[in-house]
Amino acid sequence: MTDGNLYIYLSIISMAVATNLVRVLPSLLLKRPIRNTFIRSFLYYAPYVTLSVMAFPSILYSTGNFYGALTGFICVILLSFTKAGMFISTFGTCLIVYLAQLVF
């Protein structure tokens, strides 16, 4: 195995251990619901912050075409305010970006 491959396999295992640890902890430890308001609030807000930070500004550089990606970003925000649902919003955005790239 090359060093590069070893690094990738160990990376995948590091990720899997961490992700699944978070998944199984409640089953292993939790005997009753969390009552602490700060912890509840933190667990409630954290995913919004994480997803926002991951999405922006990375989304603008995701396609290699800045203006196409910016069009996509605006498009998915607008679709989020409709009843389109995740599937149509996501792939509708891909389609719009594809068309926008023909222009920009």
Add this chain to the structure above:
Amino acid sequence: MTYEEDDRAFLRGFRDAFPIFVSYFTVSLAVGINAKNAGLSVLQSGLMSFLNLTSTGQAAGIEIIKNHGAFLELALSQIAINLRYLLMGTALAVRLRPGQSLGRRLLVSIGITDEIFALSASGPKPLSPLYVFGCYCMSMPGWTIGTMIGAALGNILPLSVVSALSIALYAMFTYLVIEPAKKSRILVGLVIVSMLMSLLTDRLLPALSFGMKVIILTVVIATVASILFPIAEEEEKND
């Protein structure tokens, strides 16, 4: 619970999760393309999806691997990004009939994703662990196979199509955060502040890795939000 009830719960979960199979399959094509671009083989991409089953986590992980980040950074980023699974696991644990064996509770744990949680938490009470496992057995192959096909076909598809598909994951993150946030002014503010801080951090600290940025901003901003706007249990149920 009898075996017959278990069988029925499993089949119900397996059937209910078919829409998840379809959306996982299509979204994971983009994950596979990203993984391939980061230097992962088709097999490695599939293994990552099989073992992790997390779009946000894998997107961050792939980004970190591309930059040869440390294993600790990878692990910490997964914990920060998937902290919400703690809350979901907690919410599902209280929906189970009391006195389930550890093995049955673990069947619930391994299947926790945003979409499977959404199905399981909106179904009838008490929740059967086999229902969640049924959802998992339908969804996981869609995610894994889609990733491998994306990694394999990424090179065959025209560049313009790959480029347009590359935005799919980020569009999904944006959708996942805006769609629920639009109901609450606090959440809208939180999303805007988070995005601006992310942009600002990129500008001021360009050397900070992507994974560390996600971890630090999540801890700092969510802590401040929790202090300023602590939430009561009722508000959370509307989520």
